[in-house]
Amino acid sequence: MIKKDKDELSELRLDLVSDDWVVISKARRMRPEMFSKKISKRAVATRSQCPFCDPKILDRAIFKKGDIISIPNDFPIFSYKDDLNERSLGPYHIMDGVGFHEVIITLDHNKHIALSKKEEIKDIIDVYQARYLALKEYKFIKYISIFHNHGRAAGASIIHPHSQLVASPVIDPDLKDSIDGAENYHKKHGACVYCTMLDWDRKEGKRIIYENESFIVLCPFAPQSDFEVRIYPKLHNPDFENITDEEKMSFADAISVALGKIYKGLNDPDYNFYIHTAPINVLGHKNYHWHLVILPKTSIFAGFEMSSSIEVNTISPEEAAEFLRKIK
Amino acid sequence: MIKKDKDELSELRLDLVSDDWVVISKARRMRPEMFSKKISKRAVATRSQCPFCDPKILDRAIFKKGDIISIPNDFPIFSYKDDLNERSLGPYHIMDGVGFHEVIITLDHNKHIALSKKEEIKDIIDVYQARYLALKEYKFIKYISIFHNHGRAAGASIIHPHSQLVASPVIDPDLKDSIDGAENYHKKHGACVYCTMLDWDRKEGKRIIYENESFIVLCPFAPQSDFEVRIYPKLHNPDFENITDEEKMSFADAISVALGKIYKGLNDPDYNFYIHTAPINVLGHKNYHWHLVILPKTSIFAGFEMSSSIEVNTISPEEAAEFLRKIK
Numbered sequence: 328m329i330k331k332d333k334d335e336l337s338e339l340r341l342d343l344v345s346d347d348w349v350v351i352s353k354a355r356r357m358r359p360e361m362f363s364k365k366i367s368k369r370a371v372a373t374r375s376q377c378p379f380c381d382p383k384i385l386d387r388a389i390f391k392k393g394d395i396i397s398i399p400n401d402f403p404i405f406s407y408k409d410d411l412n413e414r415s416l417g418p419y420h421i422m423d424g425v426g427f428h429e430v431i432i433t434l435d436h437n438k439h440i441a442l443s444k445k446e447e448i449k450d451i452i453d454v455y456q457a458r459y460l461a462l463k464e465y466k467f468i469k470y471i472s473i474f475h476n477h478g479r480a481a482g483a484s485i486i487h488p489h490s491q492l493v494a495s496p497v498i499d500p501d502l503k504d505s506i507d508g509a510e511n512y513h514k515k516h517g518a519c520v521y522c523t524m525l526d527w528d529r530k531e532g533k534r535i536i537y538e539n540e541s542f543i544v545l546c547p548f549a550p551q552s553d554f555e556v557r558i559y560p561k562l563h564n565p566d567f568e569n570i571t572d573e574e575k576m577s578f579a580d581a582i583s584v585a586l587g588k589i590y591k592g593l594n595d596p597d598y599n600f601y602i603h604t605a606p607i608n609v610l611g612h613k614n615y616h617w618h619l620v621i622l623p624k625t626s627i628f629a630g631f632e633m634s635s636s637i638e639v640n641t642i643s644p645e646e647a648a649e650f651l652r653k654i655k
Numbered sequence: 656m657i658k659k660d661k662d663e664l665s666e667l668r669l670d671l672v673s674d675d676w677v678v679i680s681k682a683r684r685m686r687p688e689m690f691s692k693k694i695s696k697r698a699v700a701t702r703s704q705c706p707f708c709d710p711k712i713l714d715r716a717i718f719k720k721g722d723i724i725s726i727p728n729d730f731p732i733f734s735y736k737d738d739l740n741e742r743s744l745g746p747y748h749i750m751d752g753v754g755f756h757e758v759i760i761t762l763d764h765n766k767h768i769a770l771s772k773k774e775e776i777k778d779i780i781d782v783y784q785a786r787y788l789a790l791k792e793y794k795f796i797k798y799i800s801i802f803h804n805h806g807r808a809a810g811a812s813i814i815h816p817h818s819q820l821v822a823s824p825v826i827d828p829d830l831k832d833s834i835d836g837a838e839n840y841h842k843k844h845g846a847c848v849y850c851t852m853l854d855w856d857r858k859e860g861k862r863i864i865y866e867n868e869s870f871i872v873l874c875p876f877a878p879q880s881d882f883e884v885r886i887y888p889k890l891h892n893p894d895f896e897n898i899t900d901e902e903k904m905s906f907a908d909a910i911s912v913a914l915g916k917i918y919k920g921l922n923d924p925d926y927n928f929y930i931h932t933a934p935i936n937v938l939g940h941k942n943y944h945w946h947l948v949i950l951p952k953t954s955i956f957a958g959f960e961m962s963s964s965i966e967v968n969t970i971s972p973e974e975a976a977e978f979l980r981k982i983k
Contacts, residue, residue: 482956601958
């Protein structure tokens with residue numbers, strides 16, 4: 328930590344969508360270079376030990392595009408059944424965990440997304456979209472999560488590059504609050520909250536990392552963690568699954584640049600990324616604006632965050648963006 | 656993982672207070688003994704390297720009871736200033752991080768709470784209460800978090816046993832939702848949601864770990880993580896700070912039993928604990944019911960939890976409680 332700012336006050340910043348507060352700490356301030364030092368050497372697993380390198384895996388593919396396949400998860404969070412049982416137990420409420428859980432695998436054991444070609448990343452997006460479109464047809468599905476865990480500290484139990492897709496029969500209220508936040512903002516201000524923030528951020532320039540034709544890469548004003556990076560489509564669009572073919576190439580380019588800068592600038596940190604998009608089979612989310620969230624594993628969520636739900640950042644998004652902008 | 660339950664459906668359980676969903680996974684099910692194997696050896700720091708073993712630390716004590724002192728945190732999340740500035744920046748909203756941040760230290764470098772005498776734990780509770788009562792007098796404070804991080808994986812950067820107290824000028828909406836949940840339940844059912852759950856849990860018996868005169872130790876029906884343990888006062892009481900002297904001995908006994916069973920049963924895991932109590936200087940929380948939450952660090956919050964806000968458990972609270980009940 329840098330001691331010089333010890334007596335400076337922290338900043339509490341409000342997330343305009345969820346109304347959540349985050350802290351940008353001055354007393355705990357770290358320089359950007361201090362983050363990459365914390366990373367330990369990446370674990371390696373040889374192909375012979377890797378369940379995703381078994382040649383039989385191709386037989387289990389539900390969908391294939393280029394070198395990317397989707398298979399059912401062997402340890403599913405939710406699995407399919409043709410009815411959805413709900414029941415009470417005393418004062419409590421229980422529902423069957425009915426849904427889908429797939430693993431989206433890059434066949435090459437060593438092809439980390441940050442080191443992949445844009446065309447290869449576009450294949451991954453194609454598989455995300457195809458599986459999303461197929462599973463949203465099930466009327467009991469309320470939300471589809473697409474996410475990627477990279478490294479053990481980010482919860483990846485298998486090193487081989489893979490994303491996951493979970494189709495859930497419920498929407499958690501914390502997620503619903505942040506989705507409804509966009510509707511509430513629109514009611515009050517007559518504009519999309521994300522479009523409003525993107526306009527301001529582009530005018531101010533301080534948190535922008537990269538832009539291409541259709542996407543913008545930035546550090547959000549009120550980050551959930553140090554070095555949080557987000558990728559937004561420039562055109563308002565609630566639903567990820569409506570992404571066009573041209574937009575997919577542009578999205579692949581934005582992912583490649585964002586993950587490449589994080590890989591080089593922070594020395595291949597563990598990270599999670601996920602897509603936040605409008606719920607399905609539920610009306611009234613036309614003012615949502617889908618996006619991708621990248622959370623490098625730079626700190627531990629501890630007692631204060633758990634008890635108060637307030638995240639503490641040790642680097643401002645303006646400094647993080649300035650650092651990542653310069654990484655070639 | 657135990658493969659036999661692979662095809663069994665997961666259970667989605669609703670938290671009656673926050674309305675949050677959690678999953679009890681069958682496909683990912685683990686046996687209780689499998690948790691302690693995951694724990695690596697505890698890091699040690701000698702007294703000579705320890706900032707809390709510096710004899711000068713006593714000069715910084717704001718409050719002292721027995722061998723427990725409270726000092727200002729050197730790297731405060733919030734610090735005191737006599738006004739609270741709020742301002743706008745384009746569409747954004749910022750507030751000064753005005754508040755208090757103290758460290759509550761056990762003078763003995765090796766006195767882990769799980770290994771402390773009940774009288775020593777009562778001294779810690781006395782300091783929690785004294786500092787809480789002193790800081791709630793500041794009218795701009797909305798919430799006081801009291802928490803304890805044990806071990807590096809739980810975010811403790813210093814090994815020497817210590818708790819922390821953070822007095823915040825804001826309440827995050829995720830915390831507010833769970834506090835308001837108690838009021839909403841009371842409006843609908845005319846009863847305290849926590850008293851209702853405690854009555855049912857005691858009748859059913861399956862999630863209860865321990866009871867004494869004034870407190871009950873249990874695994875909650877909808878846990879946030881594997882082996883979550885909670886300690887509730889039996890008598891309805893919204894405010895931790897109103898705990899009586901007799902109740903404090905009983906609370907110390909409950910903490911000693913709960914942390915002792917976790918220490919022995921799970922092989923000294925890292926953990927966080929925190930107190931959830933009613934907000935201050937805000938009316939309308941008489942139906943809240945304060946309690947202590949213990950979260951052993953048994954798993955990593957990864958992409959699914961981050962993107963959906965739904966926690967996935969790999970052991971049911973009934974199995975966790977049965978296991979902990981038997982630990983002497």
